[in-house]
Amino acid sequence: MGKLYGFKEYNRQTAPKRPVEERVKDYKELYLEFPEESLMQQGARCMDCGTPFCNWGCSLGNIIPDFNDLVYRGEWKKAYQRLRLTNYFPEFTGRICPALCEGSCTLGINREPVSIREIELNIIEKAFKEGWIKPNPPRVRTGKKAAIIGSGPSGLSAAYALNSVGHSVTVFERADEVGGLLRYGIPDFKLEKYVIDRRVDLMKEEGIVFETNSHVGIDYETKQLLEDFDVVLLTGGSTVPRDLQVEGRELKGIHFAMDFLTQQNKKNAGKPIEDEISAKNKTVLVIGGGDTGSDCIGTSVRQGAKEVYQFEIMPKPPETRDDTMPWPLYPRTLKVSTSHEEGCKRDWCIDTLKFSGKNGKVTTMHGCKVEWKKNDAGNMVINRIPDSEFELKVDLVFLAMGFLHPEKAGLLEQLGVELDGRGNVFTNHKYETTVERVFAAGDMRKGQSLVVSAIEEGQKAAKAIDEYLMGETSLKG
Structure with a gap:
């Protein structure tokens, strides 16, 4: 805790927005740059609670008091290093997460909570700007191959994790671009698509293969998929609308x-x-x-x-x-x-x-x-x-x-996986479906949810898959 009474000295601030009359004329992101001095003040508002409920509120368990304090001290690179331990894609959550962490901020009991989401977003954007984020391919490959069906946040998260421990990962996406609902479901004024491309380009340099316009179960038989890969992870989302x-x-x-x-x-x-x-x-x-x-x-x-x-x-x-x-x-x-x-x-x-x-x-x-x-x-x-x-x-x-459940025709019917009472893919606690070597995660498994929850699902499924393939795992989840 860098500033003992920062929470008394500074009020909550959030990123300024472009004027309504200006931003409705285009589809560009609507938030303006948050001054660094203001961000450091927001970091100073964090009380470094003995029991930080913000960590509990965050699906990913971000170590929020640590990076808040580091931002207050101006140690941005260390703040990024702390953030990346838990969140693979802060550039997504920093833009479109409802900030569950802020709802659990202790300061929010009788004051306005710390602007955690703004701090998170500015940490990752500064990391990109300063060149701290570079491709980091694994030094050794395990010889195991994983297919991931669906390139939304859950699929991307699992791909990142599995690749990081040396498995060869191929992500199949039926659309013409990677990203799932991040790509085509969220407007540009909330998430400009260069943000997705920037991350996907890094993942490609790290060795992950993306196959777009590839509709598994329609133009790629699931039988062939199971012959070509050691494991398959289903992350196709919940796509049938109510x-x-x-x-x-x-x-x-x-x-x-x-x-x-x-x-x-x-x-x-x-x-x-x-x-x-x-x-x-x-x-x-x-x-x-x-x-x-x-x-x-x-x-x-x-x-x-x-x-x-x-x-x-x-x-x-x-x-x-x-x-x-x-x-x-x-x-x-x-x-x-x-x-x-x-x-x-x-x-x-x-x-x-x-x-x-x-x-x-x-x-x-x-x-x-x-x-x-x-x-x-x-x-x-x-x-x-x-x-x-x-x-x-x-x-x-x-x-x-909202959405009811994943589409059954094609992929799920061909695989023959069991569905739960809501029509989602049924799994055990290890993310295993009823079909050998087939796993499921994200909205396809648990129903429609938040981007941050989907990223968490991908992390946990990747950990389960790594343990299944290798008998042990060092992945978080």
Whole structure:
């Protein structure tokens, strides 16, 4: 702890943002440079707690008090060395993680928490800028070969770990670029794609092979895969979106959110797209209150939407912690994202009854208000409020209600792996599926989650695979 009363002397600061009227004109990252002096002050706010709950809150177990203190002292290279011990990709988490660590920061009990995410991001960016990050291929190869299916954060994390201990790793990706949802699911204004390319280029130099446009189970038989590799790790994500089973769902103008976001990301990359989904001059409704819904708002605004609405079936979260989420639990409070700042009308406790339209195109959303109450068993149940029906004129609807499970056709059916009750790939505690030499991790195994959780899953699966192949392991997880 470098500054004894830094938490009293300095207030919380976060990275400045580009003005709304400027940033909505492009898809560039919206945060401006955080002055180094301000970052050092934020590091000084860390109290170096005897029991640092921030470590507990972070899925990766980042040694947060250590790198906070090192940043305060100006020892940036040591801060990077400490950070890389636990987090392979701070440039991803520093941009798009909801900062679970900050929710568990002890300072947050009666003050604003330390700006941990900003510190993490600036450590890794300074490391790239100063040239501290260089390819580090293993000195010795084990002769073992691992195939990883899916190049999202879980697959990349496992690939990095397995390669680091000498296994030969090939990552198969059915899309034309590496990254999974990082590449095509998250808008550039949150994660510019050079960030992914920069990391993937390093991984290639370290010996990892990436096979894009390779759809295992469709154009690469799984039988051949098992013959070519010693182990297979499934990290294909949770890709089947939750749908609305209501009248009028088939009308044109109603789309899954990911179709819209993927298309815009491809357009930004200069790739050809078919059947463009455009929000220009349209009234847009986003159904779903999570990050994906927020991304649809920001993208619609940038495309020139006339109006944007966001409806959520759940109740409006409280603005501050309540008794249901005591510290150090992550506070599920009302979030106002950067996309919300750019303009939209939000409402909660809204259920979709049906859609109607004209000439096969959606024109109206029919909804009603709902209320949530506990039943006799203590479970929350939803009830529609009588006489609360309403109509909203819309031109475009995006369904952003999350994902159910991985796709079963092709890869999973060919392998014959067992699924759990939710439709995810079933594994034991060692990440082994019911098929010999086949492992699974990430959203494909546990259901939709956060990027930081996916990276953790990849690390743990890699450790299990290394132990399976070698009888012992030195990997973390």
